[in-house]
Amino acid sequence: MSIIYVLIPLAVLIVAIAIGVFFWAVKSNQFEDLDRQGYSILFDDDLPPKEKKLAEQRKAKDD
Structure with a gap:
């Protein structure tokens, strides 16, 4: 019992x-981008x- x-x-x-x-x-933004590694x-x-140009445009639009 004492335990x-x-x-x-x-x-x-x-x-x-x-x-x-x-x-x-959470404060240091560890959960900010959860999808990037899965899609890479x-x-x-x-x-x-x-x-490549289209991909860069999409990336710039998402940021």
Whole structure:
């Protein structure tokens, strides 16, 4: 029964640390662009000049 006196404050401390890390990540814009890495595998690096120009225009429009 005395272990509960240790485990409850320890659990509260771990939750407080997790909440602090979450708010730090949000404040430092870690969740700003979640789609870029997922789509990067779909795009070729050797696009024709016309398609490359269109891709750059789209990128500039999204930013």
